[in-house]
Amino acid sequence: MATTETRRRADAERNIAAILDAALVLFTEEPQSSMAAIARAAGVGRVTLYAHFPSREVLLEAVLDRTIAEAGEVIRKAAPEEGTAMEAFQRLLRTSWHVLNQHRKLFELAQRELGPVRLRQRHRDVVDHVEGLLARGQREGLFRSDLPMNWLVTTVYSLLHAAAEDVNTGQLQAEDAADVLEATLLPALKS
Helix, strand or coil: CCCHHHHHHHHHHHHHHHHHHHHHHHHHHCCCCCHHHHHHHHCCCHHHHHHHCCCHHHHHHHHHHHHHHHHHHHHHHCCCCCCCHHHHHHHHHHHHHHHHHHCHHHHHHHHHHHCHHHHHHHCHHHHHHHHHHHHHHHHCCCECCCCCHHHHHHHHHHHHHHHHHHHHCCCCCHHHHHHHHHHHHHHHHEC
């Protein structure tokens, strides 16, 4: 028989999941959504929402962290350690674009409200995958080694997010973005 504490913990976990799900939808569809609107969409009261997430910024960070963790899992499933570094990079790039495309409005909001430094810090695990793959490509002689690694990683990260911005503003079609990214990044990275 479940204890009262176990039931409370399970309720809290369900509430948190519902809040994060609702916030993701609203931040994506209506970026200026209020905490009250998010609470309503999650089916919880404002007191419950604020008990778990004391501010909109804290909630945005939690949604972003959850989304980036899911992206990291998708990237790991793309098997970046298999094949040549070039083949793995192409898979990683297309997989990363697919995930970013699904959440590009969220990242636009996070860029605006959290700033580029905090947004980049939250991407650390994903960025580490890219850096590891680029380093492997350098060891294999496929990627250039005449530029600092940090610059190569920044180039990949920045162009992925620039593609998302261009899709958001209608300057690039989402279905063309992966091809455009590949056509831009591969020549820039090749040794």
